[in-house]
Amino acid sequence: MKRHVLIFGVVGGLLIAILQYTEYRFVIIEHSVELYGALVAILFAAFGVWLGLRITRSREGIRETVVVKEVLLPAPALQPFAPNRARQQTLGITARELEILTLVARGLSNREIATHLFVSENTIKTHCARAFDKLGAARRTQAVRRGKELGLLP
Amino acid sequence: MKRHVLIFGVVGGLLIAILQYTEYRFVIIEHSVELYGALVAILFAAFGVWLGLRITRSREGIRETVVVKEVLLPAPALQPFAPNRARQQTLGITARELEILTLVARGLSNREIATHLFVSENTIKTHCARAFDKLGAARRTQAVRRGKELGLLP
DNA sequence: TCGAAAATCACCCGAAAGGATGACGACATC
DNA sequence: GATGTCGTCATCCTTTCGGGTGATTTTCGA
Numbered sequence: 001m002k003r004h005v006l007i008f009g010v011v012g013g014l015l016i017a018i019l020q021y022t023e024y025r026f027v028i029i030e031h032s033v034e035l036y037g038a039l040v041a042i043l044f045a046a047f048g049v050w051l052g053l054r055i056t057r058s059r060e061g062i063r064e065t066v067v068v069k070e071v072l073l074p075a076p077a078l079q080p081f082a083p084n085r086a087r088q089q090t091l092g093i094t095a096r097e098l099e100i101l102t103l104v105a106r107g108l109s110n111r112e113i114a115t116h117l118f119v120s121e122n123t124i125k126t127h128c129a130r131a132f133d134k135l136g137a138a139r140r141t142q143a144v145r146r147g148k149e150l151g152l153l154p
Numbered sequence: 155m156k157r158h159v160l161i162f163g164v165v166g167g168l169l170i171a172i173l174q175y176t177e178y179r180f181v182i183i184e185h186s187v188e189l190y191g192a193l194v195a196i197l198f199a200a201f202g203v204w205l206g207l208r209i210t211r212s213r214e215g216i217r218e219t220v221v222v223k224e225v226l227l228p229a230p231a232l233q234p235f236a237p238n239r240a241r242q243q244t245l246g247i248t249a250r251e252l253e254i255l256t257l258v259a260r261g262l263s264n265r266e267i268a269t270h271l272f273v274s275e276n277t278i279k280t281h282c283a284r285a286f287d288k289l290g291a292a293r294r295t296q297a298v299r300r301g302k303e304l305g306l307l308p
Numbered sequence: 309t310c311g312a313a314a315a316t317c318a319c320c321c322g323a324a325a326g327g328a329t330g331a332c333g334a335c336a337t338c
Numbered sequence: 339g340a341t342g343t344c345g346t347c348a349t350c351c352t353t354t355c356g357g358g359t360g361a362t363t364t365t366c367g368a
Contacts, residue, residue, distance in 0.1 A: 096345065107296030109324070122347050129326065141294055142261030248314065263354070277316050283356065
């Protein structure tokens, strides 16, 4: 990865030099714009590639920082697992909603949760919708992830 | 690879056409060369960014960048996480499938994963279906849970 | 260079999930 | 008694998922 950046840097520098040289000649020879444009194109294509590499790299960095942050929150491993009641309260998540969330995290479908808790599937959907809203999640996988991040789920 | 070359050719041809067209207009309007150069630059910079993204994407499977920025946590080891390759092999889960699985675990939808990896949503669905089958999961939440249990996902 | 494995994409269909809204009863609290 | 929260359930509608099938392209190793 680093090697690419280096290569592109060198190539870019060379291109700049070539560009300046050729432009100088063009002024003299009164040549057309095509070659100039091509050089600019190549130069900026290389620049774009380099930029693309940088973008992805910085994105990866962020991604891993997030991972570190996640590990900061939960306390050292305990067997019974105590959900973070404080966070639960600040988010306004009720006990029932958290209960449904844990079952969601176990990979159960809404119907399975419903039969498991002896309530209607619609009820589960309502609980889910409210819990997702409070967690800022659009999907159940997202909700599970957030729940784990916040120490609400094991 | 052949398709890439093709795409490259087509995009290049299109760009050339656009450039010629714009150049023609510039000649008429008696505009300066700077604007033309800028246009070329922007176009090829964008193209380069796209190309750069593609390049990095093809290596995402191999990449294992370790960025430990804030290590404030003592006991629990928070490595970049090494998936259990042995289990992965016994289950026959390919690298690409595992890659999609991690994105699923992050709460992304199939469409989001598709745009993130520059592939079709159908492709993601196939990968998911195969991964779920190999994991014995019927839903993505189940797949995520199984993946974590088996040490395939962080 | 041949073939197997992997990756890609498409299409169909049914099921599941999610959003929005309204409603009703129980219960607590003021 | 009014108010508020919580749990329950419903209906309508849209989006997303998952299963199945088939196909092409790419990759990689023998």
